[in-house]
Amino acid sequence: MESVDWSRYAAVLFDLDGVITPTAIVHMAAWSELFNGYLAEHHPEAAPYTDRDYFAHVDGKPRYDGVRDFLASRGIGLPEGTSDDPGTALTVRGLGNRKNDAFNEVLARDGVQPYPGSVVLLDHLGEVGVPLGVVSSSANARAVLQAAGLLDRFAVIVDGNVAHELGLAGKPAPDTFLHAAEALGAVAADSVVLEDAVSGVAAGAAGHFGLVVGVDRGAGQTALTNAGADIVVSELGHLVPGGEQ
Numbered sequence: 542m543e544s545v546d547w548s549r550y551a552a553v554l555f556d557l558d559g560v561i562t563p564t565a566i567v568h569m570a571a572w573s574e575l576f577n578g579y580l581a582e583h584h585p586e587a588a589p590y591t592d593r594d595y596f597a598h599v600d601g602k603p604r605y606d607g608v609r610d611f612l613a614s615r616g617i618g619l620p621e622g623t624s625d626d627p628g629t630a631l632t633v634r635g636l637g638n639r640k641n642d643a644f645n646e647v648l649a650r651d652g653v654q655p656y657p658g659s660v661v662l663l664d665h666l667g668e669v670g671v672p673l674g675v676v677s678s679s680a681n682a683r684a685v686l687q688a689a690g691l692l693d694r695f696a697v698i699v700d701g702n703v704a705h706e707l708g709l710a711g712k713p714a715p716d717t718f719l720h721a722a723e724a725l726g727a728v729a730a731d732s733v734v735l736e737d738a739v740s741g742v743a744a745g746a747a748g749h750f751g752l753v754v755g756v757d758r759g760a761g762q763t764a765l766t767n768a769g770a771d772i773v774v775s776e777l778g779h780l781v782p783g784g785e786q
């Protein structure tokens with residue numbers, strides 16, 4: 542794997558969960574608990590939810606889109622409900638909120654340690670002086686960055702709340718990435734996207750970013766390449782000069 546000459550770029554945009562922090566694993570566990578509990582109780586005839594469903598229907602998308610898209614894969618449609626539905630409500634938003642409670646319990650209990658290789662890359666980019674942004678579908682992105690001690694590394698954070706307030710379409714649409722690049726004073730062609738989810742890589746490709754890096758944490762090299770990744774790595778430290786071994 543060749544390292545990247547980061548000084549060529551005007552902005553670098555990171556997805557968070559699964560790219561900077563291993564919190565994709567926490568999301569995956571919370572989703573599995575939610576969907577398997579729901580299916581067992583209400584649709585025992587349906588095929589159980591697996592990690593394959595996560596990568597195909599949920600990974601990288603805004604919370605309620607993930608609920609809706611997974612349920613649709615089993616032919617199930619629920620009323621949308623409202624964002625303040627309790628976790629017991631049998632609505633798209635109620636189920637999403639139930640999962641969010643489980644995610645936040647684990648976050649409070651275990652804290653977050655970033656991937657060491659991702660910190661190596663962030664340190665290097667800090668030295669190069671490229672403006673950095675986080676573009677995450679998660680409404681919990683700030684809390685996760687804070688817990689990881691990395692909140693101050695990023696000049697711009699476009700999370701699930703910002704997207705909602707500004708009415709930006711979620712990944713796989715490119716809108717949140719384009720907004721972050723613009724906020725950093727850069728155009729897409731001079732900016733880099735780093736993503737572990739097929740939906741996020743597809744968003745980077747749709748936005749015609751200068752470099753789309755797929756980070757394979759389980760989605761698979763082929764799936765990320767097919768979604769539009771220019772290169773795929775397993776570890777962000779490999780993208781730092783001298784860090785490719």
Ligand SMILES: O=P(O)(O)OC[C@H]1O[C@@H](O)[C@H](O)[C@@H](O)[C@@H]1O
Pocket residue numbers: 557558565568569599600601602603604607641644677678679680681682701738
């Ligand atoms: O429910 P949240 O924290 O707003 O996050 C939404 C999504 O955020 C993405 O970053 C994760 O990859 C998904 O697993 C998660 O479902």
